[in-house]
Amino acid sequence: MHYTDSTDIKAHNQISTKQRPIRILHVVGGMNRGGVETWLMNVLRHIDRDRFQMDFVVNTEKPCPYDAEARSLGSKIIPCLNPAKPWLYARNFKRILREYGPYDIVHSHVHHFSGYVLYLAKQAGVQIRVAHSHNDTSAIDAKAGFHRRLYLTLTKWLIDRYATIGLAASCQVVEVLFNQTWKTDSRCRILYCGVDLTPFRDIVDSVAVRAELGIPADAFVIGHVGRFEEQKNHRFLIDIVAEIAKREPNIHLLLIGDGSLRSEIQQKVIQNGLVNRVTFAGLRPDIPQLMLGAMDLFLLPSIHEALGLVLIEAQAAGLPCVFSDVVPEEANVVKPLVRQVSLSHSASDWAEAVISARSGASAITQADTLPVLENSHFNIAVSLQKLTEVYEVNFMMN
Structure with missing residues (x-):
């Protein structure tokens, strides 16, 4: 099919998203009862699963507390092991994208390591790549030794180069993963995680x-x-x-x-x-x-x-x-x-x-x-609406 301009492409994507859900692969350490994972489960419980399909890549084969519920809601829990061995992790991650994909969005929650994840996602052809900052490790990072500082510099560079969207759980954690100029970067925004009240x-x-x-x-x-x-x-x-x-x-x-x-x-x-x-x-x-x-x-x-x-x-x-x-x-x-x-x-x-x-x-x-x-940003209904808007707007643009 040939498209004459961006309007035709947008129209095709709008038709496509009605025919199939937008597929999102979340990258986390494991589906434990932590703040990030609890928010993701709140999202999964409340999201329109006819419009959005969420799967989870984890770096463990051990069962985690949210695994069973996530599966019952139609999500896959996919182990991707060896994050400490980048060459093995890369092979596993790309295999997952081939076997379980194609995914429209890779949404990474693994702090600085997100830079490497999104680099791999780019190599695999994923168009929408989200780095999400959930923790303020600035005080710890400031005391890092040489090799750790090298790692932080490299991963922040990868995030800046390969993230098409940058999200942060609060104003305090934006600069942990993103540049000081984030306010003028159209990719970056604050997205407060919501609670089911x-x-x-x-x-x-x-x-x-x-x-x-x-x-x-x-x-x-x-x-x-x-x-x-x-x-x-x-x-x-x-x-x-x-x-x-x-x-x-x-x-x-x-x-x-x-x-x-x-x-x-x-x-x-x-x-x-x-x-x-x-x-x-x-x-x-x-x-x-x-x-x-x-x-x-x-x-x-x-x-x-x-x-x-x-x-x-x-x-x-x-x-x-x-x-x-x-x-x-x-x-x-x-x-x-x-x-x-x-x-x-x-x-x-x-x-x-x-x-x-x-x-x-x-x-x-x-x-x-x-x-x-x-009536606050922290109601899951508000948080979910803002998240799905981010997904849909970027999906329509690609």
Whole structure:
């Protein structure tokens, strides 16, 4: 078929997208219960799957918590191993594009490594290539050694050269992957990840939820959701709780998540005499119910965050939130609920901030907070609409 001008091409693409879905290949480490993957699952649950087909490339063969649900919604989970061996990864990735494609879009969420992914996608003929910045690693990157700096320089150059779209989860993380001139680059934009707010409208039996977790009904429960990795700063979190316990005998800490540091943190809890005050709940699919039914306050002393979607969820649950000042300002959606503290402050200072936030908790209710979130960028409906517009506009242009 011969097309005389761009109008004919656009018309052909419009007809094509009605006949078949736009095919998107997301590249992630694994479909775990992290912030990025949870957002992608929210997208998958709510997207029009007659118009958009989403598959996932992961760098593991181990089963991950979201695998089964993603497959039940029509997505493929495709292992692409050996990211630490670029030549092997390249062969695997190109084979996947041949066997499972063709894909209209490759959307990469693997931080700086996205540069290499999008270079391979370009070689394979994929026209729309998305690099998505989800984390603020600037402080860590600034301390990198020679070989790491070389890697960061190369991958940022690859992103600049081969990304046709640059997305960032907040203003704070744009320059981690993209140039300082991103505001004048038509490819780059902020796209806030959204939360499904429907579960936060549920009526939850607090007594039953706490009983199931073995938490006293009258305890003051501090909640935390996050992977047991350096970024989430669990060691300092336990120091804070130990200080709070000196002032508040009814304190209890609920930790949700898993990770490589879990055993170390469990040992630290024992050393601080907090065994009866801390519950390790592991990975859970019912975060909204636990926030609504078990938690009185949310604590997040992260070392770095792109945004911290769990903070959006905590505010949707009407919880007072105390978190580190590295978290972007955009996370302060319901300002009366939030309090930021510098990581340079002591555990005792943080403990005072938590106790102070607790005392002011009655000033605003969840009935006040939920509508604010529903009308924000962080509603999954808003986030999804902006994402699909990006996909469709770029699809029509190619």
